[in-house]
Amino acid sequence: MFVRSAVMLGVALLLTGCYQPRREKPYERITRLRLQYKIEANWYENRTDSDGQPVLCMSLLGRNLGREGLTKLTMIMHVRHYDGTVRFSQPLTLDVAAIAPQAPKATPLEVLVPGVEVREGEELALQLEDQPHQDAMPSYPEYAGTTSWAPAAAATRTGAR
Numbered sequence: 001m002f003v004r005s006a007v008m009l010g011v012a013l014l015l016t017g018c019y020q021p022r023r024e025k026p027y028e029r030i031t032r033l034r035l036q037y038k039i040e041a042n043w044y045e046n047r048t049d050s051d052g053q054p055v056l057c058m059s060l061l062g063r064n065l066g067r068e069g070l071t072k073l074t075m076i077m078h079v080r081h082y083d084g085t086v087r088f089s090q091p092l093t094l095d096v097a098a099i100a101p102q103a104p105k106a107t108p109l110e111v112l113v114p115g116v117e118v119r120e121g122e123e124l125a126l127q128l129e130d131q132p133h134q135d136a137m138p139s140y141p142e143y144a145g146t147t148s149w150a151p152a153a154a155a156t157r158t159g160a161r
Contacts (some may be wrong), residue, residue, distance in 0.1 A: 026146035031131055034142065036066030037073055037096065040106070044124050046117050054117035060125075061106035062099045071097040074140040076127045079118055087122065093141055 024032070042059040042093040049055050073096045079088040092113065099107045118124050 027137060027143055030070070030143050033066060033068055033070050034073060034117045034128065035130065036064055036068075036101075037070075037099070037128065038063045038106075039063060039073070039075065039094070039109075039126060039128065041126060042108075042125070044118065049114065053115060056113040056116040056118060056124075058111045058113070060094070060109040060111060060126075062094070062096055062109050063103065063106045064101045065116070067101050069096070069099065069101045070094070070142050072141040073128075074132075074142060076129060077113070077116070078125045078127060079116070080123050080125060082121045082123075088106055088116070089138065090116075091125070091136075 016061075029122060039060055039062045042061060044058040045058050047055045072093050074091050074093045077090055077092040078086050080086050092111070094107070094109060094111060098109070132140060132143075137146075
């Protein structure tokens, strides 16, 4: 009876250690925090700067549904033709430090994107990637210092995908 109880106790101790949750990796934490943001566009307007170059001005509303926040959030900005084909696509990093976690109301953001113009008949779309590709993560400011496993060539990439 004693041996049986000792074996059962040993098995119980082993089993409790087996069901420990896996420790979250730094880049997985950033991905989880990114997915807690909801960004919606209010309006956009084409403007020109002092040199006559186009500047896209966007008014956005942002909410953080989580308990923690980020200072930067990178989305993909698409400019599409009326038939749905993408004319232009690039990462767009937003400063989301002002968006408080679990705030009851959305926080307004104004974003200026130099060199971008939305033409007549086109539409603008912002996309938050669920899981950015590991080659793209080093170019996103929110992942800085968390992706040491990424290829060295991707760490120097700064252009649009």
